[in-house]
Amino acid sequence: xxxxxxxxxxxxxxxxxxxxxxxxxxxxxxxxxxxxxxxxxxxxxxxxxxxxxxxxxxxxxxxxxxxxxxxxxxxxxxxxxxxxxxxxxxxxxxxxxxxxxxxxxxxxxxxxxxxxxxxxxxxxxxxxxxxxxxxxxxxxxxxxxxxxxxxxxxxxxxxxxxxxxxxxxxxxxxxxxxxxxxxxxxxxxxxxxxxxxxxxxxxxxxxxxxxxxxxxxxxxxxxxxxxxxxxxxxxxxxxxxxxx
Amino acid sequence: xxxxxxxxxxxxxxxxxxxxxxxxxxxxxxxxxxxxxxxxxxxxxxxxxxxxxxxxxxxxxxxxxxxxxxxxxxxxxxxxxxxxxxxxxxxxxxxxxxxxxxxxxxxxxxxxxxxxxxxxxxxxxxxxxxxxxxxxxxxxxxxxxxxxxxxxxxxxxxxxxxxxx
Numbered sequence: 488x489x490x491x492x493x494x495x496x497x498x499x500x501x502x503x504x505x506x507x508x509x510x511x512x513x514x515x516x517x518x519x520x521x522x523x524x525x526x527x528x529x530x531x532x533x534x535x536x537x538x539x540x541x542x543x544x545x546x547x548x549x550x551x552x553x554x555x556x557x558x559x560x561x562x563x564x565x566x567x568x569x570x571x572x573x574x575x576x577x578x579x580x581x582x583x584x585x586x587x588x589x590x591x592x593x594x595x596x597x598x599x600x601x602x603x604x605x606x607x608x609x610x611x612x613x614x615x616x617x618x619x620x621x622x623x624x625x626x627x628x629x630x631x632x633x634x635x636x637x638x639x640x641x642x643x644x645x646x647x648x649x650x651x652x653x654x655x656x657x658x659x660x661x662x663x664x665x666x667x668x669x670x671x672x673x674x675x676x677x678x679x680x681x682x683x684x685x686x687x688x689x690x691x692x693x694x695x696x697x698x699x700x701x702x703x704x705x706x707x708x709x710x711x712x713x714x715x716x717x718x719x720x721x722x723x724x725x726x727x728x729x730x731x
Numbered sequence: 732x733x734x735x736x737x738x739x740x741x742x743x744x745x746x747x748x749x750x751x752x753x754x755x756x757x758x759x760x761x762x763x764x765x766x767x768x769x770x771x772x773x774x775x776x777x778x779x780x781x782x783x784x785x786x787x788x789x790x791x792x793x794x795x796x797x798x799x800x801x802x803x804x805x806x807x808x809x810x811x812x813x814x815x816x817x818x819x820x821x822x823x824x825x826x827x828x829x830x831x832x833x834x835x836x837x838x839x840x841x842x843x844x845x846x847x848x849x850x851x852x853x854x855x856x857x858x859x860x861x862x863x864x865x866x867x868x869x870x871x872x873x874x875x876x877x878x879x880x881x882x883x884x885x886x887x888x889x890x891x892x893x894x895x896x
Contacts, residue, residue, distance in 0.1 A: 494879065494882060497882055497885075501856065501881075528885075528889055529885060531896045532857075532885055532888060532889065532892075532896060533857055535835075535838055535895060535896050536838070536853070536857040536858065537857060537858070538835065541748075541752050541858050542748075542751055542752045542756070542764070543748050543751065543752075544747045544748050544750070544751035544768065545751075545765070548751065548768060548769065551769060552747070552768075555769065555772075555773055556772075556773075559773065559776060559777070560733060560735075560736050
């Protein structure tokens with residue numbers, strides 16, 4: 488490629504030239520064999536590259552990013568009920584989470600934030616339920632298969648908490664099985680995940696949702712909802728008392 | 732969800748694939764690309780108040796490139812990794828797929844072998860459809876340099892990838 492005009496031809500082929508400049512480049516291209524060859528090769532190369540590898544952001548990255556933006560948003564003082572209450576450990580956990588996200592057992596503040604985030608995410612995305620069923624014989628094996636853990640699942644319809652289904656979610660980097668209930672117009676999520684020895688948060692309110700945590704057997708549990716305090720206490724009691 | 736977050740999701744997140752693609756081609760490693768993009772999007776979110784409209788894609792890609800640069804030394808030590816990756820954009824043409832796959836993988840490997848300053852202009856131009864001016868902005872180089880690097884990148888690939896084209 489010896490033509491002195493080759494850069495201008497390239498600009499023309501890349502659609503960078505307009506008006507008189509484009510016309511001049513076009514006239515040159517009609518008479519220059521070098522530049523004609525360049526044009527053909529550039530088109531072939533461009534075609535090949537466009538058919539080639541354009542990588543897409545993996546779904547796991549999208550989810551992690553959403554969680555990090557959630558935490559970032561939650562750091563603002565105006566929203567930080569929990570961070571206000573435990574700001575020291577919360578910020579430390581946040582810093583540690585950036586570096587060692589999946590390696591450390593999460594702190595209590597991270598856990599509280601994480602289940603509230605997961606609940607909020609499910610509500611806003613509309614993906615609250617992956618398997619819809621009021622039958623615990625359907626929900627329990629589905630969770631066992633998809634979440635890899637098998638917590639007890641009970642329908643508390645008699646007490647006003649109707650089992651509506653289940654989903655798999657993420658709690659501070661750990662896969663959790665979620666049983667989903669309805670109480671009037673409110674949704675209650677019951678999270679369960681393998682106990683990693685993490686300290687569990689005290690009952691509280693995160694992002695406007697009540698959260699309550701407990702350990703049972705080799706699993707950690709969390710109830711999350713925006714129902715009133717009395718109903719939430721009752722639901723938590725029922726969930727803690729349920730057996731296989 | 733607050734207003735800033737919503738604006739960010741509307742303006743910046745549509746460019747997540749572009750950010751990942753650039754990071755993936757610069758780092759040549761899925762794990763590094765993940766780290767770079769997370770870091771970049773978080774920085775972008777924090778700096779978002781300073782972003783007043785304009786070209787969000789070029790802005791995001793500039794931050795991705797800066798993150799790659801500052802992550803530089805650590806990532807470069809890892810060297811090349813396989814380009815086989817389930818995140819490659821799917822081919823819509825099932826019949827052609829098998830025939831093309833081998834050729835394409837070879838072309839990918841050759842692009843990955845290009846020196847970084849040529850590789851990045853090629854990716855930005857041919858895969859992300861950025862104009863010369865935008866590429867100049869993202870890479871912090873004059874437009875003239877963008878043009879000559881692009882020409883050089885294409886010439887290098889033409890030489891090495893003859894049988895792939």
